[in-house]
Amino acid sequence: MAGLYIHIPFCRKKCHYCNFYSLASVKYLDSFYDALLEEIYIQRKYLEGKNIQSIYFGGGTPTFVNPDIIRQALQSISKYYSIVVDPEITLEANPDDINNSLLREYKDIGINRLSIGVQSFFDDDLRYLNRLHSAGQAYQAVIEAKSAGFENLGIDLIYGIPTLTNEKWAQNLEKAFSLDIPHISAYSLTVEEKTALYILIQKKALTAPTDEQMIGHFRILQDKMKEHDYLHYEISNFCKTGYYSRHNSMYWTGEHYLGIGPSAHSYNGVSRQWNVNNILQYVDLIARNDRFYQTEELTDIQRFNERIMVSLRTMWGFDLNKTREEFGEEVASHFLRSASRYINSGEMVENNGIYTLTDAGKLFADGIASDLFLESQDSSQG
Numbered sequence: 569m570a571g572l573y574i575h576i577p578f579c580r581k582k583c584h585y586c587n588f589y590s591l592a593s594v595k596y597l598d599s600f601y602d603a604l605l606e607e608i609y610i611q612r613k614y615l616e617g618k619n620i621q622s623i624y625f626g627g628g629t630p631t632f633v634n635p636d637i638i639r640q641a642l643q644s645i646s647k648y649y650s651i652v653v654d655p656e657i658t659l660e661a662n663p664d665d666i667n668n669s670l671l672r673e674y675k676d677i678g679i680n681r682l683s684i685g686v687q688s689f690f691d692d693d694l695r696y697l698n699r700l701h702s703a704g705q706a707y708q709a710v711i712e713a714k715s716a717g718f719e720n721l722g723i724d725l726i727y728g729i730p731t732l733t734n735e736k737w738a739q740n741l742e743k744a745f746s747l748d749i750p751h752i753s754a755y756s757l758t759v760e761e762k763t764a765l766y767i768l769i770q771k772k773a774l775t776a777p778t779d780e781q782m783i784g785h786f787r788i789l790q791d792k793m794k795e796h797d798y799l800h801y802e803i804s805n806f807c808k809t810g811y812y813s814r815h816n817s818m819y820w821t822g823e824h825y826l827g828i829g830p831s832a833h834s835y836n837g838v839s840r841q842w843n844v845n846n847i848l849q850y851v852d853l854i855a856r857n858d859r860f861y862q863t864e865e866l867t868d869i870q871r872f873n874e875r876i877m878v879s880l881r882t883m884w885g886f887d888l889n890k891t892r893e894e895f896g897e898e899v900a901s902h903f904l905r906s907a908s909r910y911i912n913s914g915e916m917v918e919n920n921g922i923y924t925l926t927d928a929g930k931l932f933a934d935g936i937a938s939d940l941f942l943e944s945q946d947s948s949q950g
């Protein structure tokens with residue numbers, strides 16, 4: 569099994585917190601279309617021997633571009649790649665773009681899952697984030713998507729926004745439950761360097777998020793999701809039975825994937841590669857049939873550390889027996905030694921050789937994972 573990700577690097581406007589590669593301009597749209605279709609052809613052998621079970625259009629803002637490019641990309645993918653009979657085909661959608669005729673067009677193209685970037689159902693939070701849509705549009709977008717027949721539907725929410733009180737955060741979650749949305753991703757607001765948010769906080773034009781607020785919101789999130797029978801299958805992802813994201817789950821369980829478009833990443837079990845994150849270079853290198861990506865061969869240490877990092881975030885957990893078979897007894901012993909303090913503190917539990925984080929441990933997932941890492945060493949890059 570494998571996944572295919574297509575990066576559409578255009579947005580109407582940059583959100584303050586955004587750290588993804590995207591341009592608030594359509595200046596290079598036409599040349600991007602040509603390069604994208606060309607890359608789909610060029611990379612046709614990357615997943616050879618694997619069946620694609622998920623195709624994901626992300627960005628950027630896929631709903632900002634003409635749906636014809638989505639249609640053409642899908643036609644090209646089905647021509648050159650091997651795909652299972654019932655693939656999950658997801659499109660990220662922004663509430664301000666969604667309307668009934670566009671949604672029907674996506675259905676017609678073959679999109680069978682929508683992920684809507686709601687972020688909050690309150691206008692002041694959306695203003696803090698510099699999102700283009702309003703709370704009313706966010707609500708309406710979900711209603712429209714449901715009435716267009718998208719029952720496999722997810723929304724993204726952000727917590728830890730300084731304008732978002734505990735009460736408002738609980739109301740955001742209640743709103744999502746009342747809309748009967750089967751998949752909810754909830755991310756903590758992170759302030760990445762070089763983003764507008766970072767600069768505005770440095771200039772004291774905006775308030776910074778606090779750890780106390782994040783922790784409080786995460787606890788509310790865990791409680792509310794349990795109350796409403798959502799499965800907490802990854803630190804930031806919750807779903808009703810059967811509605812987990814097949815695409816993202818492949819990233820977390822070590823399956824192979826190919827990323828197409830500027831800045832997209834790929835993984836084939838032995839190496840990672842990432843495309844140039846500059847649209848002009850991307851278009852130019854592809855037109856000249858030149859190399860548009862870098863590759864890094866992964867060492868055993870890197871593969872082990874990555875497994876720790878992603879597996880502990882999921883309900884499927886870290887499989888010690890599989891790790892012992894693959895990496896040997898010494899690595900397994902290292903894990904057991906380092907994990908014991910988290911077992912003793914009640915932040916991690918073991919069941920038949922599978923290690924998972926408890927609710928208390930999930931709060932500190934990244935810190936716990938990095939404590940369990942093997943010491944890293946240099947890897948070859950090319």
Ligand code: SF4
Pocket residue numbers: 578579581582583586587588590627628629662
């Ligand atoms: S819509 Fe998404 S990709 Fe575009 S600027 Fe906002 S957060 Fe970034």
